[in-house]
Amino acid sequence: xxxxxxxxxxxxxSPGERATLSxxxxxxxxxxxxxxxQQKPGQAPRLLIYVASSRATGIPDRFSGSGSGTDFTLTIxxxxxxxxxxYYCQQYGGFPWTFGQGTKVEIK
Amino acid sequence: xxxxxxxxxxxxxxxxxxxxxxxxxxxxxSGYYWSWIRRPPGKGLxxxxxxxxxxxxxYNPSLKxxxxxxxxxxxxQFSLRLSSVTAADTAVYYCARSHSSRSHLxxxxxxxxxxxxx
Numbered sequence: 001x002x003x004x005x006x007x008x009x010x011x012x013x014s015p016g017e018r019a020t021l022s023x024x025x026x027x028x029x030x031x032x033x034x035x036x037x038q039q040k041p042g043q044a045p046r047l048l049i050y051v052a053s054s055r056a057t058g059i060p061d062r063f064s065g066s067g068s069g070t071d072f073t074l075t076i077x078x079x080x081x082x083x084x085x086x087y088y089c090q091q092y093g094g095f096p097w098t099f100g101q102g103t104k105v106e107i108k
Numbered sequence: 109x110x111x112x113x114x115x116x117x118x119x120x121x122x123x124x125x126x127x128x129x130x131x132x133x134x135x136x137x138s139g140y141y142w143s144w145i146r147r148p149p150g151k152g153l154x155x156x157x158x159x160x161x162x163x164x165x166x167y168n169p170s171l172k173x174x175x176x177x178x179x180x181x182x183x184x185q186f187s188l189r190l191s192s193v194t195a196a197d198t199a200v201y202y203c204a205r206s207h208s209s210r211s212h213l214x215x216x217x218x219x220x221x222x223x224x225x226x
Contacts, residue, residue, distance in 0.1 A: 044216040
């Protein structure tokens, strides 16, 4: 099983600042089969990024993904008020599919 | 656009079987892989498994002995059964779609809270 470790657990930032979220895999994720999701309280997770760096339909270009192998990053270039949420990474390159434990981006 | 909606009992007794259904609207269930994912209170997301529209399944080994998934293409629905539940199975359960056996999950249902308690 591929274990995904996200850091930091909580990121305290102000609107307009840059957010950098990390997702590290215990073994290489094949074909960069990694996605990022955003979840707000009471809502379903929303796909942001797939195959490590492709933005999903309708996702603003302030969200970007990068990385390969075991190290992946989600960057939010300038935080908007609606971006404060929990972010999860997920790998689907090997079974079982697994998720990171999440990074909470909170208002400082 | 495609929408998913989970339904089922919100309370299940210990040792009994949890049963949930996901109804797909705005599109066909055919040609896709359909997953169940859960999030226990205060914890992260756990993938339970998926079922292909043809009925082929792939379960998480951690739950495999207790999980059964089924699909009803005539109703555009798929279902989850989890047997011998305990308090550790209390969670928000989500259904979601994938385009292939190795693909991201999109869209997701809103989720339904299932509590295991006597």
